[in-house]
Amino acid sequence: MAVLAMFAVSCDNDDEWEDMIPETDDDPTMVQLENYIFRPGVMPATDENVQQLRVPEGFTVSKFAENLGNPRILVVSSTGNIYVSDRMAGVVRMLQDTDGDGTADNDQVVANIEEAHGLAIHNGRMYIAAIREMYRADMNMDGTLGQPQLLADTLPDAGQHPNRTMSFGPDGQMYLSIGSTCNACDEPNPLHATIVQANDDATDMQIYAEGLRNTIGFGWHPETGEMWGVDHGIDWLGDDEQKEEVNQIIEGNHYGWPFIYDEGKYNPKLHPPGDTSYQEFLQLTTLPEQLYTAHSAPMQMAFYTGNQFPAEYQNDAFVAMRGSWNRSTPVGYKVVRLRFDNAGQPVGFDDFLTGFLINNGRHHFARLVGVAVHTDGSLLVSDDTNGVIYRVAHQ
Numbered sequence: 001m002a003v004l005a006m007f008a009v010s011c012d013n014d015d016e017w018e019d020m021i022p023e024t025d026d027d028p029t030m031v032q033l034e035n036y037i038f039r040p041g042v043m044p045a046t047d048e049n050v051q052q053l054r055v056p057e058g059f060t061v062s063k064f065a066e067n068l069g070n071p072r073i074l075v076v077s078s079t080g081n082i083y084v085s086d087r088m089a090g091v092v093r094m095l096q097d098t099d100g101d102g103t104a105d106n107d108q109v110v111a112n113i114e115e116a117h118g119l120a121i122h123n124g125r126m127y128i129a130a131i132r133e134m135y136r137a138d139m140n141m142d143g144t145l146g147q148p149q150l151l152a153d154t155l156p157d158a159g160q161h162p163n164r165t166m167s168f169g170p171d172g173q174m175y176l177s178i179g180s181t182c183n184a185c186d187e188p189n190p191l192h193a194t195i196v197q198a199n200d201d202a203t204d205m206q207i208y209a210e211g212l213r214n215t216i217g218f219g220w221h222p223e224t225g226e227m228w229g230v231d232h233g234i235d236w237l238g239d240d241e242q243k244e245e246v247n248q249i250i251e252g253n254h255y256g257w258p259f260i261y262d263e264g265k266y267n268p269k270l271h272p273p274g275d276t277s278y279q280e281f282l283q284l285t286t287l288p289e290q291l292y293t294a295h296s297a298p299m300q301m302a303f304y305t306g307n308q309f310p311a312e313y314q315n316d317a318f319v320a321m322r323g324s325w326n327r328s329t330p331v332g333y334k335v336v337r338l339r340f341d342n343a344g345q346p347v348g349f350d351d352f353l354t355g356f357l358i359n360n361g362r363h364h365f366a367r368l369v370g371v372a373v374h375t376d377g378s379l380l381v382s383d384d385t386n387g388v389i390y391r392v393a394h395q
Helices: 047-051 278-283
Strands: 002-007 031-036 059-065 074-076 082-086 091-096 106-112 118-122 125-129 134-138 149-152 165-168 174-178 194-198 206-210 217-220 227-231 244-248 290-292 298-303 317-321 334-340 346-353 368-373 379-383 388-394
Touching (some): 047 059, 074 118, 074 368, 074 379, 082 118, 118 174, 290 346, 317 368, 334 368, 346 388
Parallel strands (some): 118 165
Antiparallel strands (some): 002 031, 074 082, 082 091, 125 134, 165 174, 194 206, 217 227, 298 317, 317 334, 334 346, 379 388
């Protein structure tokens, strides 16, 4: 379905995007955007569909577990237990492969928490983030969890982005991503569209970085210790706008949302606050290090530190791309490899696990969310559409 959007009327020069956006309100603004809604139909994850999935030479892909409901975020304990959240069901499951054959043979619910989504393991405890609440539970010897303890219940309301994610940095501090409530707006709560930092008991919560629309996937480079995240771009700016962003997350920095995006473009729908001009706000904005195809919807990210994949994969990151809906031709529906150079800087993307779009893009059989490195060095990937976790291994 095509949607045509027009804002205001007339401008003297529309040859360049920046020229269409006046620095002040003295001149009119006109931008014409053509938008689409296209949601591929859903097909089952049959053996036939799974067999046509594509991975690089030397790799294999198979189902690790299925019939899991809506599996989202994945974490793996040091003992090889796999934990996965299901926000819709309000549960955290534990999966185990006790015989080491690459398939889960034990599946049990280990926590019941409404809207449970973000997961992290720190100092032998499981941390679970819901929309407004943060919990912590002891991890028993058999991998099950003790009674979750409420640490905080004052996180802001969710709006458009209820999927909190968290991790612990090299400094031992908790980092929590809080997405925006909207596509592009001036948020009333300063905690929205941020990554916050807190102690491991969720006390002393402070804004660490802001202007991040929805950075579900983030982590620290294994060698440099620098923090990186992949942010969702704004919808309704056309097929190719706004691109997804790879940002180095630095304390105190602002990453532009909702006023500045990509490599310094102005959002025509919103003017910077107060008397600030676009150019002045641009000077306050940290621009992305890499861009990726608009509307791909990046989800969880995991740096590879396992010992199974070839050496060139070490310290690169894998990102699940959930897939588009706001685009005439679907993109995403895959796992990509974000390559880093020897200095720990991102240098580009490669497809890694593809083939979930079928029938010339008219159907799909997975929208991917979670990625995690198993203790055996394989990569686990969750799909919350057909309830499958896939396993990518190297022979």
